[in-house]
Amino acid sequence: MITQRQALRRSKNNRVVAGVCGGLAEFFGVSAFWFRFAFALALIPGGVPGILVYLVMMMIVPSE
Numbered sequence: 001m002i003t004q005r006q007a008l009r010r011s012k013n014n015r016v017v018a019g020v021c022g023g024l025a026e027f028f029g030v031s032a033f034w035f036r037f038a039f040a041l042a043l044i045p046g047g048v049p050g051i052l053v054y055l056v057m058m059m060i061v062p063s064e
Contacts, residue, residue, distance in 0.1 A: 018058045
C-alpha cells in the first residue's frame with residue numbers, strides 16, 4: 001500500500017524563527033524538539049554549520 005507524503009514546507013504554526021524545524025518535524029512525524037536540538041548541537045563548533053544549513057533551508061523550503 002503506497003501512501004502519499006505531504007510536501008516539505010516551513011511551518012506557520014510550529015515556528016520559533018522561520019519554521020524550518022517545525023516543517024521538518026511535521027514532514028518526518030517527530031517532535032520539533034529533536035530538530036531544534038540537532039541545530040543547537042550544530043551551533044556548538046563555531047556556529048557556522050548550524051546557521052548555514054538553517055539559512056539555506058529557510059531560503060529553499062517554501063512556506064505553508
